[in-house]
Amino acid sequence: MEKIAVLTGAGMSAESGLKTFRDAGGLWEEYPVQQVASHEGWLADPALVTRFYNERRRQLLHAKPNDGHRRVAALERRYDVTVVTQNVDNLHEQAGSTKVIHLHGELMKVCSSRNPYDPRYIQTLTADNWEVKPGTLAADGSLLRPYIVFFGEAVPMIEPAAKAVADADIMVIIGTSLNVYPAAGLIAYAKPSAPIYLIDPKAVGVSSEYHVEHIMKGASEGMAELERKLG
Secondary structure, X not given: OOEEEEEEOHHHHHOOOOOOOOOOOOHHHHOOHHHHOEHHHHHHOHHHHHHHHHHHHHHHHOXXXXXXXXXXXXXXXXXXXXXXXXXXXXXXXXXXOOOEEEOOEEEEEEEEOOOOOOHHHOEEOEOOEOOOOOOOEOOOOOEEXXXXXOEOOOOOOHHHHHHHHHHOOXXXXXXXXXXXXXXXXXXXXXXXXXXXXXEOOOOOOOOOOXXXXXXXXXXXXXXXXXXXHHO
């Protein structure tokens, strides 16, 4: 069975009503990134950061996977698919994708602020219990923090993501500006023989050394066109 690696960014979930961070009207215009998505911001005001991610969860609970998510999941009927996402939502999983690597963490999880990746202290929140009260402690006695890779922190899942791309026979990139590293560097791991399809309605700066076919559509329309191209 041929392998497909799908790299998704904020544009993947935009059709589901989740705000992107970088576009006009995006979240970074409402909140300075250093305030809500950096280790320094967490240390300065953990209560503010906790409330910010509570609000993101509230939005996610009202969101549903879009047709693009569902079409990505449907690829599993014919291919061995690994989704590598920069998104912290769980819409790929809700749509039925079974192998999802989250590069930047997961919104519906919380962890120890002393040891964020110690599995003993990672908790999965539910639709009935999604709000974290500021000051809540993890089992190790440290403050419970969002299970999010803050800016400036290491990205622990980048190695499995790079392996998934390197092993793939086809690479698909959806809804990402390819401006955020290390995720943007994953394209360099694609086999020279692997076709690369880029689905995004806007122009995306990609080095001419990569043979990329750009489908200038949103996630749902673009995935429908990709299905036709893959036959």
